[in-house]
Amino acid sequence: MQIGITLPFLSSRFFNMQSNGLSAVEKKVAASLASVFGLRMMGLFMIMPVFALYGQHLTGFSPFLVGVAIGAYGLTQALLQIPMGILSDKFGRKPVIIGGLIVFSIGSLVAASATSIYMVIVGRALQGMGAIAAAVLALAADLTRDEQRTKVMAVIGMCIGFSFALALLLGPIVAHHLGLSGLFIMTAIFAVIGVLIVQFFVPNPVRHAPKGDTVAAPARLLTMLKNPQLIRLDAGIFILHLTLTAVFVALPFVLVHAGFAKENHWKLYFPTFIGAFFLMVPLIIIGVKKKNTKATFQISLLIMLASLAILALFENQFWLIALGILLFFTAFNYLEASLPSLIAKFCPAGDKGSAMGVYSTSQFLGAFCGGLLGGSMYQWVGANGVFIVALVLVGIWLLLSLGMENPVLLKSYTLSTKIRDKAHAQEIAAQLSALTGVAEAILITEEQAAYLKVTDQFELESAQAILKSSD
Structure with a gap:
């Protein structure tokens, strides 16, 4: 039986393209853990394009609290990501992952049964408490050979990107037919499927990979914060996910005001996200051929600045909004894919676990702050204010990138x-x-x-x- 057929997201043809050199066990590990990661992340992402529009019946609804609800998972993720990774070292990867998925499922059911926006916020915070990313990546490292580990991590990373695209497609469709409660119930079901995959498909590890490569070491975290190259990247992922979350607080309202029915939003989100993947390819080619990652990194920041400027200036013109979204996803896809790679290049040997721990914490804090910023700015000054503030922050990121070194390809x-x-x-x-x-x-x-x-x-x-x- 082909594992790529039986597990979500990964067809056998797609997986075989990515798995040259992997053993049968490593293929199974990559497919199963990528599916677990993808299911969980899709459950988190599906709310983003729909909550502002489909949550208006909730008691206490306001744009500010919409932002809090969308970003609430980020705060608990940021607080628990590193501790959960450390716990997985002590009590085992699988128990921590399964426990995290159960907590995520409980949070989804709390949000599904909510009649007020406050209970949705509680549910989203509980979802974030199932912070399993570090444990999943550590388990992937435990179950793979050193020379094949990068390929397995790449498959997991690609699945996360695909889950985001699929969330943009399914979120509006599910919310339209099943409502917000149905969407949260589906995310709970995703978590239960994830538990079954971990229990019955993921092999049991017989060893731990070295900690420095997988799990953050508390004693090394301060050192990571003193590294000027790493801190630029940590600030960058913070701003990137702050901007993403803030934009998706305001964007659904903007599309409705521009005359685009909420049940049709997926018809814009999904093709622009997929189109952005193709537009991202020239950036990758230029960076590889010129061996100048810094330049293509800065070009992508300029593209994001252009997209936010278009969204801020032309909020009532549908085709210009579509162009802005296409450019936004192009820049986002490139930056989201390149930042982890840059972290690995700049971090000292043996400190990847600690460097990624700080990076992940910054990412989820950015999502939380983006919800707060997007909700408050939309409530007080409207969508233009959200896009302008995001534009200023990305401009600051561009200035920070001027001091970034061009990484050596190691x-x-x-x-x-x-x-x-x-x-x-x-x-x-x-x-x-x-x-x-x-x-x-x-x-x-x-x-x-x-x-x-x-x-x-x-x-x-x-x-x-x-x-x-x-x-």
Whole structure:
């Protein structure tokens, strides 16, 4: 039985294209965990394009509280993302993931039964308390070989992007036919399916991948906040998700005022999001050919500035609004895809877990603040105010990017090894550093792991031979 057929989101043809070199177990891990991640994220995303329009019957409804409800999950996600990852190290990945999905399901049912917007906010906050992202990624690392781990993470990342596109399609359709309650019940069902996938499809890990590559280390978090390149990227993901959430507080109202019926919004969101993927391709090609990621990064910020300016200036002209949305998604898709890669390139070897912990926290805080900002600005000054404030923030991000270094194209490897003591670790590190293509080599005795950052000239077999001979 083809796992890509039996699990959501991933067809066998799509998956086989992404899985060159993966073992049968790694294919199963990638498909199952990507499906779990995608189902959960789609449940979170589906409310974004519809809540402002379909929640107006709720007691206490106001644009400000719409923003709070949309962004509430971000606050609890930000607070619990790192602790949940650490708990998964102590109690196991699967129990934490299953527990998080159950909490998410309970939050969805609370929101589904709500008659006031305040209870929806409580439900959304509970959804966010099921913060399983770090545990899922750590489990993926536990179940994959070091040299194949990046491919599995890429499949998971692609599934998240696809889930967002599908949420823009399904959200308005489900809300139109089943109402807001039906939408939340569907998200609860998604979470239950996720539990079944984790329980019956995801293999049980027999080891933990080294912590530095997967789970944040509290002692290293402050160091990540002192790194000027990483802090620019953390500020960037904060602004990006703040802008996304704020825009989706105001945009549904704008489309209705422009004469576009709410049940038809998916006919605009979905094709513009898919079209944006194709428009994003030239940015990727330019960045690779010119080896100038910084330039294409800044071009995408300029595209986002243009999109927000169009939305602010032409809120009553439907086709210009559509153009603004298309440009917004083009920039968003590129930035959302490139930021995690840049984090991995700039973070010190062995600190990816900590760097991604700070990054994820910044992302979810941005979603929460975007809900607050979008709701309050729309209530007090209207949609124009939302788009203008977002434009100013993206402009600040563009200024911050001027000090960004152009990253060197390095790959990361995490290799398990046997280290007797500190002197032994230094000896192995010196041998690894002398290899062609090794830019950085760090060995950590407590984790029995070697972390390498390398160029294309690096030969993995040479490093493996050194580690084997040192056992």
